[in-house]
Amino acid sequence: MRLLLAEDEKALSKALTAILERNNYSVDAVYDGQSALEYLETDNYDGVILDIMMPKVDGLTVLRKVREKGNLIPILLLTAKSEVDDKVEGLDAGANDYLTKPFHSKELLARIRAITRTQSAQTTSKLTFGNVTLDQATFELSTAKDSFRLANKEFQMIELLMSNPHQLIPSERFLEKIWGYDSDTEINVVWVYISYLRKKLTALHADIQIKATRNAGYSLEELT
Known part of the structure; x- marks a missing residue:
């Protein structure tokens, strides 16, 4: 299963990539929202981990653009603890779930399993x-x-x-x-x-x- 990780904190991105790869996911890491949109054009992913605060294009804008195209790929938002409004806005815009930083790797993996399991069960739009x-x-x-x-x-x-x-x-x-x-x-x-x-x-x-x-x-x- 291939995931796109969009997180601009490179140390965190590297750590998350290592965790995911140890759990048999293939991961492409990008560090800004514009790159995330470009990578998603390939339609080659089973899920997205998307940080809200990113340069060039923020995560919420990426989310809206993806959903506006009718792309139903599972998206997990990463948010800071204080960004309550962003969580609500993200869910309203079509995010499948969110995870508040800091988080435990086990919870991240559980959330990914949950959102990708729902998507894989759907063979039609x-x-x-x-x-x-x-x-x-x-x-x-x-x-x-x-x-x-x-x-x-x-x-x-x-x-x-x-x-x-x-x-x-x-x-x-x-x-x-x-x-x-x-x-x-x-x-x-x-x-x-x-x-x-x-x-x-x-x-x-x-x-x-x-x-x-x-x-x-x-x-x-x-x-x-």
Whole structure:
């Protein structure tokens, strides 16, 4: 598995490269955002580790440019502890996860395994369940009747549900994955976004539904 590491602190980059290579990853290291964009043009990577603070082009701009092209490559952001707004902005812009410096190598490896495992399970840019299709490149949720272009958090929630049909997903899992591990967001925001998605599914005449299981979570099921 090949990773692109974009980190301008060369000593840290060298240490991370050594850790990753010892764990059987192939790594290309770059030291600024412009180089990261150029390397990503080759479409030769399974994941990206992207520092936010970089010269020439910052990490958040790199992230936005990659997602604007419809590239769904897994991206792990590296952030400083004080950059709370950057974490939120990064997740909203399409980052798969983030890691706050300083971090333990075991956590880095676990996060990489998690984001690349999700990506490798997806063989298409479209997810389909029942008569509903989610285009992961355009954020469009559609049936033969109509379509909606979803906001980022709506998209991430329905993507998680459609990637795991019939599986019960706790509210806490939505909150951690979409709003972030240290988010101060209240748990009831999950219900609010579930409500938005239910209304869209109804408007689309979908033959699937988001089912709530009391005190357990939500699952995507066929209408009965």
